[in-house]
Amino acid sequence: MITAYTLNGKSLDIQPLTVADSLPPKTLWLDIFKPDEEEQSWMKQLFVEEAPELDELDDIEASARFYRDKDGLHIHSLFPQRLGKEIDGINVLFTLRNDMVISLREDDLGLMRLLRHYMRQDRLEVEDAPDLLLEIFQLKIEYISDLIEDGYKTLEDTGKEVLQVDDLHRTMSDLMHLEDGNGHVRLALYDTRRALRFLKRSLRRGASDEQRNWIDEMLYDIESLLPHTQFLFDKINFQLEAAMGFTSLEQSKVIKIFSVAAVVFLPPTLIASIYGMNFEIMPELGFEYGYLMSLVMMLMSACGTYYFFKRKGWL
Structure with missing residues (x-):
């Protein structure tokens, strides 16, 4: 899909294009979204050298992300994009000339929709192509700032839930999403600084x-935003460690109950084992109240062990 944005005073008019159309006069911004083969061929007329392709968007070398040639300045910029609880990174290629900005992207970007919304409401004032590109970066930084603020709010919620057993799985899932999203935000800040x-x-x-x-x-x-991302990383790691420590503590309580139960029933088991032996000479076998005596001994030994643990504060 190809969209042209033509300069009208200090505002921009939006005009969708097809491969049969020619470039409108006073085009300040040409946005190309997921071009097909025909649109890719149509793009070639705009470039003196080789036209960029979608598979070049994910290049990580600095020489491939920021360079100048006969077509102008080429800048690969990473934009964070929120999708539900997750934040992903989307690369956009900008080509800046004296009279026009050309953008190439493979994914839909909410920031572009916001920019078009500002245009329709005449809230965007630009005079030339560098102004437009700087407006895009300004909106990007503001969006990143909003994501960081959302991260703080999420940490406030997870901080209250981290010690609740019922919500622990969901809380740890939220923290993992937040940690991954904060990584994308921090990477986008570094990328924007380089650009x-x-x-x-x-x-x-x-x-x-x-x-x-x-x-x-x-x-x-x-x-000023980069220290906030580091603080979020530290806070996320602290809450993750607290959640895992609380999980280990709850598991230890369960294991402790089984251990105590095994020790409490160990003396009765010993007594039962003794009187379960089949030796020929055992004085208690002929005792009239031997069975009742063994039951009382087992009960007293179990209660005595329990009382000992209780007195030591182990229960």
Whole structure:
């Protein structure tokens, strides 16, 4: 799917395109979402060198994620995306030219929908392509900040539930999702910092003072958010260890009950074993109240053992 965003004053108009259409005038942003073979061929007319492909989105080398060629600046940026309780990372390739931004992505991205919503409400004001790209990164940082705040709220809830046996499995599942999501958030922050630094170096001559200050402010925001992700990691690990320790404690209580029960019934078992032997000469075999005496001895030995454990505070 190809969508063109044309500049209208300081706002953007949205115009879907097909492969039969030509690029509209004043196109500031061309968003290409999961292109098929025909759309991939149509893309080639936009590039002097080789057009990017979807399988290049997951490259991790810095030289493949941030570089300049005849087509402009190429920036691979990682966007966190919440899907229920899970957070995933989605790569988007941006190509920045003097007059246009071209984005290529394989997955739907909620941040793009939010950006279109701002456009329809005229809440987005841009003057050129760098402005638009910086707006996208600004929204990304704000979204990451919201995810971190959600992480704090989730930790407050799990902190209250971590010692509740009934919800322990669900709580540990929430903590595992939060730990994985926080990893994606932290990775997205590092990736965004690298992208903005590359953008600042590349635009040091062509960018306005306002745009350079904007980049500096976003870099400052990223530096202020990174310690929060580390704190979340520490807090998550603490709650996971507490949950596992509480689980071990509950298991120890169960094992303790079985151990005490085995020891309590050990003396009666010994007495029963003695009188269960089939020796020919056993004085008690001829005793009229021998059976009753053995039952009383077994009961007293069990009660005595229980009282001993109770007095020692082991029960």
